[in-house]
Amino acid sequence: MAKTYAEAESQAINLIGKGTKIKGDIISDGDIRIDGELTGNLQCAGRTVVGVSGSINGEVRCKNGDVSGFVKGKMQVAELLSLKASSKVQGEVTTGKISIEPGALFSGSCQMGEQAKNEEQKGLKKA
Template identity: 45%
Template sequence: MFDKAKPKEPQFGTTNRIVEGTIITGDINSKADFRLDGILVGNYTSSGKLVIGPSGEVQGDITCKNLDIEGKFTGKLQIAELLSVKSKAVIKGEVQTNKLAIEPGAVFEATCAMKSQLIPLTNDKSEKTA
C-alpha cells in the first residue's frame, strides 16, 4: 500500500572486472573503480582507481586517480594521486604521479616525474632587523 519505487542510484563503489584469460583490444573509459586480471592492448582512462592483478597486463597509456599494480605494464602512466607498485610488478615506460610506493622485487624500468599539488607558500610578514 505504501510501497513506492525507489529511484535507482548509480553503482559507484562497485568495481568493474576483467577476468584472467580475457583480451581487450581498444580503449576503456570508466568513472568507477576497475580491476584488470586479463590483458588490455589500448588506453585506460578513469577518475577512479585501477588495480592490475598478478595476471593482468596493459600495453598502452593509463590515466587515473590511483593505481595498484601487480602485473605487467608497458606505456605511459599518469596517476593523479598514488601509484603503488607491488613486488611482482613489471613497469616499462614513462610515469608521472603525485606519490609513489614501490615494494622490493618490483621491476621499474621507467622515467619518473613526481608532480605534487602543493600551494606555493608566501611570507607576508616583514622581517625586522635589529
C-alpha cells in the same frame, strides 16, 4: 549516511578476468581491476588495479593505481601509484606519490609531486 543509487553506481568495480583479452580503449567512471590483457588505453576516474596475471600495453590515466602485473606505456596517476613486488612497469610515469616494494621492476622515467601536477594541468588544458 546511506549512499544514493547514483553514488553506488559510480563506485562500481569493473573486472576484466584472467584469460580475457581486450583490444581497444576503456573509459570508466568507477574502479577497475584487470586480471586479463588490455591492448589499448585506459582512462579511469577511480582506482585501477592490475592483478598478478594482468597486463596493459597502452596509456593509463587514473586517480590511484595498484600494479601487481605488467604495464607497458605511459601512466598518469593523480594521487598514489603502488608497485607491488611482482610488478613489471616499463614507460613514463607521472604521479603525485609512488610506492615501490622490493622486487618490483621499474624501467623508465618518473615525475612526481608538484612537478607531476604541473604536467597534468598542462595536459588537461591541451585536451
